Every structure is written in C-alpha cells, then in structure tokens.
Amino acid sequence: MASCAGTPSVRTDLAQAKSNQVLTKKEQSKLTPDDVIGILKQGNEEFVNNRLTSRNTPDRIKAAINGQYPEAIILSCIDSRVPVEDVFHRGIGDVFVARVAGNIVNTDILASMEYACKVAGSKVVVVLGHESCGALKSAIDDVKLGNISELLQKITPAVHSSKTGFQGETSSSNPIFVEKVSHSNIALAMSEIRKNSPILKEMEARGEIKIVGAMYHLQNGKVDFLEDR
Template sequence: MNYKSLLLQITMIVTLLACQNKHEAHEVNDADEVKVNKVMILADSVLTADQQAKLTPDEIIALLKKGNDEFVSDSLTVRNNSAKVRRAALGQYPKAVILSCLDSRVPVEDVFHRGIGDVFVARIAGNFVNEDILGSMEFGCKVAGAKVILVLGHEYCGAIKSAIDDVKLGNITAMLSKIRPAVTSLTSFTGDKTSKNNDFVHAVCEQNVKLTMQQITAKSPMLKELVDKNQLKVVGAIYNMNTGKVDFL
C-alpha cells in the first residue's frame, strides 16, 4: 500500500469517527432536551366548580397580576394543552372575564399566563361594551361563575386613534361612535388633541377603559347586583406594548 492510499484510509476513518461522536452527542442533547421539557411542563389542572367557589375576586386579581409578572420576565411554563383540552371538555369554571381589543399584538391568555379553561376572553376593536358583550359577560359571571371582569386597553390602539380622528368608513363609523365619548369627555386635557399626540392617545385609552367599566354596571342590573354583593369586581388595566406589563388602574 502506497503512502497516499494509507493517508486516504486514515482520513476516512477519522471522518467516520468524528461523525459517530457528533451523532452520539446529538442523541445525548436530544435526551437532555426531552428531560428538561418534561420538567418544565406545568401539570396544572382545569379549575373545578369547588375551587372556583373558594376563590375571591381579590385573589383572582392577584393571580392575574402574578401571571403578568411571569409573562414580562419570560418565566412562562410549558403547558400540556392536549390534556387540558380533554379535562375541560365536560365543563368550564373560569376565574375571570377579560374584555380586550381585537388587536393581534395582545395575546390575552399569554399576557396573564393563563391557559385553557382559565378565563373568558371577549374581543372587540376598542374594548367597549354593547348588548352582545354584556350578554356574554352575564353568562360568564352569573351562569359560569367568573368573579372578575377586567377591561383591558392597550397602548398604540388603532381604534382609539381612529376615534380621535373621527374616521368615517363603512361599519367602522358606527363602531367608533361607541369610543368617541372617551374623546369628547376629556375637556380638561391640555395639549394637542390629535392621534399624533401620544399623551392624548394614552389619556383617551384610559378614559375609554374607565367609561366601559362604568357602562358594565350601568347597563347590566345583573352584573351590578353581583358587584353590590361583593361576588364580582370590575377592574380596568392598560397593556404596555413595549414591555408587556399590564398596569391596573
């Protein structure tokens, strides 16, 4: 065997050994990853009727705040959604009803680190209430037992900006008319009252949340009765797009 042939064989053997070692290392890494994933999976169960009954509105609000802290700090756990789907199939006992904007940048369940069966979520551009939303809230609270209604506004809301600019476009015109009171009622605001002024947009966003909270009890005797009996709390908050933090009002 000449020198070149010997060198070629040695090179091939070294290459094969390197590939084998790499494959074995890859298998170990995969095993470690599977092990880590099993540890990280949150083995939480769907809330039962008894567990829901024992919770107070204040405890639920504290859970939502804690969940948002986990979302902001990126300490979310992996959930076994397949198992939760099966457990929730025969009934639901959520903790809260969350009224959010339609905006795709607000992943409501993730924002509060909640999962299947944890919260009812109603979404409409500008997070205002109408007859259908109120009826949904009444079902969620009076029938299904949720003890908190959270009205969740958010920064950089297109519906709020459009309401400020008094946009006229198809059915959007009628929709924005529900938000306009939040614009026109800010008579004490000093400064540029346009959608280009971020301070005014934020002020209208907060005002819209507050007016919506008022309308929930003003337009639903059923929900007002639950509030009066301390069985339900209506709260408001603003979601910060830059940080993921939810600031409760």
C-alpha cells in the same frame, strides 16, 4: 435535537409542565375576586419576566371537555399585539376572553359577561385597554368607514371627555392624548357595564365579583391595573 445556528434548543419536560388540571367548580367557588386579581397580576409578572412554563396542552384539552369554570372574563381589543391568555400566563379553561375593536361594550358583550359571571361563576371582569390603539386613534380622527363608523361612536364620549382640561394637541399624533383617551375609554366601558347590566352591578355590590380596568403596555408586556374611576 439540533438547534439552528445561534438559537439554543428547547426541551419541554412534561414532569415540569404547568399544572394540567383545569379549574374545578369547587376550586372556583373558593376564589375571591381579589384572589383572581392576584393570580392575573402574578401571571403577567411571569409573562413580562419570561418565566413562562410549558403546559401539557393535550391533557388540558381532555380535562376541559366536561365543563369550564374560568376565573375571570377579560374584555380586550382585537389588536394582534395583545395575546390575552399569554399576557396573563393563562391556559385552556382559565379565562373567558371577549374581543372587539376598542374594547367597547355592547349588548352582546354584556350578555357574554353575564354568562361568564352569573352562570359560569367567574369572579372578575377586566376591561383591558392598550397603548397606541388604532380604534381610539380612528375615533379621535372621526374616521367614517362602513360599520366602523358605528363602532367608533361608542368611543367618542371618551374622546370628548379627554379634551376637557387637556393641555396640548388633541389629535391621534399626540401619544399623550391617545393614552388619556385610552384610560377614559376603559372608565367608560366600566361605567357602561354597571349602567346597562343590573345583573353585574348587583353581583359587584354584593362582593361576588369585581369590575376592574387595566392597561397593557406594548413596550414591555406589562399590565397595570387601574384604580376605579
């Protein structure tokens, strides 16, 4: 097939496509939380280095009809610049994704996480923040607008805690402060999960799952997994 001027043509060889097999219950049960974190890190490395492999999507769709056994559930912001499955080089049936502005935690998010881990067997909960988050900037600026105001109140504690000991301008125009708030907001979400979900807290205490934080960098697509705070 001819390519556009200056753009190389792309040919997908299905024989070289990434595995069309979705994870089975038996395969999922053998994974440890650390195994899954390693898989996500490797997938992100492939994403960052443009080593993405084509998948035979129609076959994966059919394979997933009778059940799903994802490796992890990832809580992300709704930001369109953070394509969660692509970021970790995951496909159909690989991960649950919960998205809400500011990657905040509420009852519905907790219920989704409990389903993913306790019912469907996922091994890791990832709270994924990102740089230059509009929701965080709005919380810093104390924006008041419809239902957005209620959502931003869940971020406000991260804003307040980030001001403690911070040297510099504590406004949304200061990217260093915004980044600090983002890290604090990830830690806040993780704390809320453990505080308000006895199910997940107990599973983590037993080593059945891990609850981890991560930061997505808009400049290069890299995800840094953060130490628990």
